[in-house]
Amino acid sequence: MGMSVDLSVKIGSKTLPNPVGVASGTFGYGSEYEELLDLSCAGAIFTKAVTLEPRVGNDIPRIIETPSGMLNSIGLANAGVKKFVSEKMPYLKKLPCAIVANVAGATEPEYIQVVKELEEADGLWGYEINVSCPNVKEGGLAFGTDPGQVERLTSTLRKLTSRPLIIKLTPNVTDITVIARAAQSGGADAVSLINTLVGMVIDVKKKKPVLAAKTGGLSGPAVRPVGVALTYRVSRAVSIPVIGMGGISNADDALQYMLAGASAIQIGTTNFIDPRAPYTVLEGIREYCVGNDIDTVDRLRGIIS
Ligand SMILES: Cc1cc2nc3c(=O)[nH]c(=O)nc-3n(C[C@H](O)[C@H](O)[C@H](O)COP(=O)(O)O)c2cc1C
Structure with a gap:
């Protein structure tokens, strides 16, 4: 008889059934995977980005395989918040996992409007705010690279919702802990990290970048040591969950993280x-956990000093 392990994870005012989520943009809206996996084993589904208007995304090619990873420039293709x-949502809300909407925007009012419209949807567990998007009103610099913008956006969205508010951080900054603290000051319930790292692959025969958008976001096993190191640093810089x-x-x-x-x-x-x-x-x-006599996953957190 194995001992039972408490897998639940508290975030803000709510609890996730277990610590394993599926990341935004890699799991569609859940239904794509229902034949392949018992969805109840995912603690949370982080949806593909939701924006105010429908977006077709970037031109193709927009995905290329890289050593132990991939580079993508999908460009937040999605059908928009109304759809x-x-x-x-009618399908997602029936699933046994927490549904977290990944929200993106090109201006602050866009994020606000998306969250306002999502507040009307029942069955949504919380929000993950993707601040890796360029702010078109501030010269195209990503929201998530400026602590002032992150704090302001977080506190503005905080006033709109009592659902868990998770700020998703970009690793493409000088000091991610400054941005994490800004999210905490703005009232975030948690931060998530890392979004993809900016990368470029060049076709030397054609003498041009492989991706139509020239650069893309690097993900996959190649980025894991970066993610683990930044998780280590951020979790010591803030008191909210990471x-x-x-x-x-x-x-x-997963255990490394x-x-x-x-x-x-x-x-x-x-x-x-x-x-x-x-x-x-x-x-x-x-x-x-069972092998190490740990009765709750929360006790795994930060065992490394
Ligand atoms: C094809 C693709 C699409 C993605 N779309 C989004 C997105 O819409 N919003 C977002 O916040 N992150 C998006 N991401 C980033 C992932 O959620 C994740 O942060 C990143 O890929 C690192 O995790 P991984 O190495 O396990 O993929 C996307 C990643 C990939 C590969």
Whole structure:
């Protein structure tokens, strides 16, 4: 008889059933995976980005494989918030996992409007705010690179909702801990990290970048040590929970993040090659806890000093 492990994770006023989530942009809206995986093993589904207006995204090619990873420039392609609420939420809200809407925008009013419209949707667990988007009103610099903008955006959205508010940080900054603290000061319930790292691949025969958008976001196993190091640093800089991701493909990878200080994790790129990863990662975390006589996953957090 194995001992039972409390897998729940508290974030803000709510609780996730377990610490394993699936990352935005890598799991569609859940239904794409229902034949491949028992969705109840995912603690949370972080949806594809939701924007105010529908977006077709960037021109193709917009994905290329890289050593132990991939580079994408999808460009937040999605059907817009109205269709998300009317066409995706009715399915998502019936799932046994927490549904977290990943929200993106090009201006502050856009983020505000998306959250306002999502507040009307029942069955939504919370928000993950993608601040890696360029702010078109501030010269195109990403929101998430400026602590002042992050704090202001967070506190503005905080006033609109009592649902958990998670700020998703970009690693493309000089000091991510400054941005994490700004999110905490603005009233965030948690931060998640890392979003993709900016990268470029050049076709030397054609003498031009492979991606139509020239640069893209690097993800997959290649970025894992970066994600673990930044999770370690951020979890020591803030008192709110940290949700770690970047290159997680098995339970040991996930455990690295949790021992570094993450309260929960997300699986991204791996979903494309191993759709059962959320299940095997969760079972592996459970087994590790049992093997180490740990009765609640929360005790894994930050074991590394
Ligand atoms: C194809 C693709 C699309 C993505 N779309 C989004 C998105 O819409 N919003 C977002 O916040 N992150 C997006 N991401 C970033 C992932 O959620 C995650 O932060 C990143 O890929 C690192 O995790 P991984 O190495 O496990 O994939 C996307 C990643 C990929 C590969």
